[in-house]
Each structure stands twice: as C-alpha cells, then as structure tokens.
Amino acid sequence: MLPVQGQEYSLLMLSSLRRRRFHKRNTLYKKNIPGDMLFVVTQGRGILCVDNQAIPIRPNQTYYLLGNKPIEVMLESEFIDFYVLVIRRVTFAKKKGSWHYVNAATDSSLFQTGKLQLKHEKQHLESIEQLYEECRYKSVKDPSIQLKFQSLIQAMPEEVPEPLELEDASKGIDQSITYMYKHFNHKIKLDTLSDIAGLTPTSYSRSFKKAKKISPVEYLNHIRIDFSKELLQRSDPSIKDISTAVGFGNEFYFSRMFKNSLGISPTMYIKRKQLKVAVASCFRYKECLRDLGVEDTYELNGYRHLELGVEENRRLTQVQLEGLRNYRPELIIADYRHLPLYDQLKLIAPTVMVDYSMDWRAYYVRIAELVGREKEAQQTFSQLELRLKITRDALMDTIGHQSVSLIRLYSRRIRVQGLVDHPLSHLLYSELGLKPGSCVPLNERTKEFAVDGMPTFDTDYLLIDKRLTVQEETNLYANVLNGSTWDAMKAVQNNQVRVIPNWISMSWSPSGQNQILDNLLQWHA
CATH class of the missing domain: 3.40.50.1980 (Nitrogenase molybdenum iron protein domain)
Structure with a gap:
C-alpha cells in the first residue's frame, strides 16, 4: 500500500504469480518487464542486468524490479528456479466527497530496483509459496488471494532495498562478466575487464578467482564454449567458422578447449545423438540413459564386487572389460569410482569421467548433454x-x-x-x-x-x-x-x-x- 498523497490513495494489487525455471543456455535471457514485480529466487545463481547495473542472483533472495525496463539474465548454475509476482497499481481519488478510480501515476513505486534486505527471509519465502499454491486453484482476482498479498506487501515497507554498490570489487566483477557475455565474440583484453571493474589487472585477477573459483580467462572461455554448442547443432557446421564466431580464432585451440570442457571433441559433439555408448558406473548411468531414450548400452560396474576380495574382483572386472571391448563403443561415460580404470577405458574408446556430486540431477544433465538429450532431461524433471x-x-x-x-x-x-x-x-x-x-x-x-x-x-x-x-x-x-x-x-x-x-x-x-x-x-x- 502506498501512502495517501493529497486526495489520492494508491493500492498495490497482485496481477499475476508464476513459478518459472531458466535453464543454462548459450545466450542471454532478455526480457521486458511488463510491470513492477517481485523476483524471488529459490535455487540457482547468476547475474541480473538492469539499467547497466549487474545484480548478483543468489538462492532465497528477493529482488524488486521496476516495470517497463529490459532485463538480461546470465546463469552461473545449471538453472535457476524463481517466482515472479507482477504488481498492478490501483489509484483512487477523492472527488466531491467520494472515492473514484483513476489512472495510476507512473512516477512512484514501492521500491527502487534492487535486492531487498529481508529480515525474515524464510517466512517471506513460505508466504509466497503458500500464495502460489492457492493461486493454482483460485483466480488471482479472488479477494482471499488479494488479502494475503496485501499482508505480504504490508510487511515489506519495513525492509529496504540493498544498495547496488554493496562492494566495489564484487560489483565491478559482475559488471565485467556482463561485458564478457555481450562481447565474447571479440578479442577481450584483461586490461579492459580490470578497467570495467575499477581494479588493477593483478588485483582484478586475484579478486575474480576468489569470487568465482576460476580465472577471468577460464570464465570467458566457458562463455565461448557454451555459445559454440548452439552453433554446433546447426546444419552442416564448420568448426573453423564457429571458432572464429565465438572469439577463439584458432580452430585447433578451440577444439582443445572444447574437449577440455566437455570431455568430447566438437566433431563428436556434432554426432553425439548417434554415438554407440557404454558406461562404467555404479550410479545407474545405464538406467539414466534408458530414461533418456538410449536403449542399446553396455554397462561395466567394477565397484559392486569389492566385497568379493581383491583377486576375485580383479578377475570379474577384466571379464567386463573384455565384454566392453567386444561391444566396441564410440563413447564411454564413467563415474569417479571407476577412475582407477580410466587408462584401460580410454584405450577402448574416448572416455568422459563425470565429476563427483551427490546431486543425481547434475549427473543426469551431464549425461544428457553428452548424448544430445537435453530436452528429454528437462521433460523428465517436469514429469x-x-x-x-x-x-x-x-x-x-x-x-x-x-x-x-x-x-x-x-x-x-x-x-x-x-x-x-x-x-x-x-x-x-x-x-x-x-x-x-x-x-x-x-x-x-x-x-x-x-x-x-x-x-x-x-x-x-x-x-x-x-x-x-x-x-x-x-x-x-x-x-x-x-x-x-x-x-x-x-x-x-x-x-x-x-x-x-x-x-x-x-x-x-x-x-x-x-x-x-x-x-x-x-x-x-
């Protein structure tokens, strides 16, 4: 609710409430905000760019965005989950002793764009989740929905937007990342990025690696590799042209960086849907492939026999390795527990070792990418x-x-x-x-x-x-x-x-x- 100004009184109403997921992709998400909104992130990390300001996206955070402005979203995680609450302002004016609806003014809002410093983040998120569940069965115009939204809004004037300049170094790094996303297809110098961040090149590199765990050059290469994936999926792609289009220039350097990042070469990536695949895993990789629609696979599981003793385990593993050779796979996907077999596996076929994680969805997305079944993976998650x-x-x-x-x-x-x-x-x-x-x-x-x-x-x-x-x-x-x-x-x-x-x-x-x-x-x- 906005304060009464003279003979006018404004009320903020909920116009729509949606739950969305953005998956990491090779280009920026560019959206126009239809109206003032609350952008509430439940999972994922990235950067939100509004009015040339880079705002870090973090889990369990709420952002207030002013309407009629373009935004860009850059993901650093595989996806972000979020709620969007679009707000409509209704204004009443008092004329001749009676209140009448008038067009809302456009020069005032509840907050300025920024992250809200909520004192009770958990309760705030729970309130939005409950409101979303009710909106699934009731119209957003239902008085009970609007009353609950008013309760949510009434508590928020106690909160204040976090200034966009929280830390100069952090702000500058996010600004430099935004520049990388927009200009990755050109040659980018470290001096340019450090100038954008307002730091010396040495201090910028040190601060960047501390914040992102990798160097600025590695981060830029990840952006270029991600964008190249989309180009490689087009008809009759040229490795040389793609390497130039994403800013690498030299196709051999591009191919080496691509393989270092994904585990397979650009050429193999192009034909990944047709590859004959085998797995070396105790984490049900074969079942994951079947769920993705890949039926014909060979599975080596050298871990499940460890209780049988060293010699018996070695014998059974060698039997499976021989079966794997006879299967003649074009690609082997292996988990970290089969790292001791890596040298033997790569002699049979190119082998990708999937990074360790206790998040089965991360495994699943990685496997889906290697066999060209990303859409099937997202359908699986939705179901x-x-x-x-x-x-x-x-x-x-x-x-x-x-x-x-x-x-x-x-x-x-x-x-x-x-x-x-x-x-x-x-x-x-x-x-x-x-x-x-x-x-x-x-x-x-x-x-x-x-x-x-x-x-x-x-x-x-x-x-x-x-x-x-x-x-x-x-x-x-x-x-x-x-x-x-x-x-x-x-x-x-x-x-x-x-x-x-x-x-x-x-x-x-x-x-x-x-x-x-x-x-x-x-x-x-």
Missing part, C-alpha cells in the same frame, strides 16, 4: 516434479507429521540414513517433506551402530533395506530382531515396519525415483 507433488500431498493425508526413518541392515552393523548429502535423503526429507525420526542424523549422510549396541529408534515408520544371505539374516534375527530393544520400538509395536528394495541405489535415476514414489503410494493408498 518427476508433478509426481513428487502428487505423492507429497497423498503422504501428508496419510502419514501427516508422523516420523519416518530408514535403516540398512548388515551382518555385523546397522546403518541409519541421514538427513543430508544423498539423493534418497533429499527425496524423502526435502522433496516429500517427511519428518525424520529422532535416530536420523541431521548433519551426516549416515550413522552406524554395532548390532549388539543398537539403540531404540523413536520413529513412527521404520523402513528397512535388508539384503543379506540366509545365514546372515538368521544371525541378525537371533541377535537383534528378536530382542527387547527391537520390540520396544514404536514402529514395531504399531506394525509400521516396511522392508524396501534397494532405494539407496534406485534414488540415482529418474525411473528409480519413480519406483520409490510408487512404493510409498502403494503402502499408503
């Missing part, structure tokens, strides 16, 4: 997001706020799945919003207990991943599952114990995640 929403709502109706814990039984120990640092943990406790039991470690991936030292787990539901031999299961039952500690558990007493398949492994692929959601819905239908 999975819908399934997550359906499953989350269903579980809230059945499980509600009851706690859930997952344990994995071994012959001599018990491992409790933690709250962080694993796709399964993220799925259960973040995306589905399940409440962890008291035994679930909050800041660890897992926590282990000796079989004879197992504590009583205070949890309403207990999920058990049990993959044991008959003898191991017999011993475990005698030592644990038939004891007083086990019988004292709330989940055991209420018959809420479920034996699950290998969710730990399944959580690394879209089809595996869908199977987990199916299991959960079947149990609580």
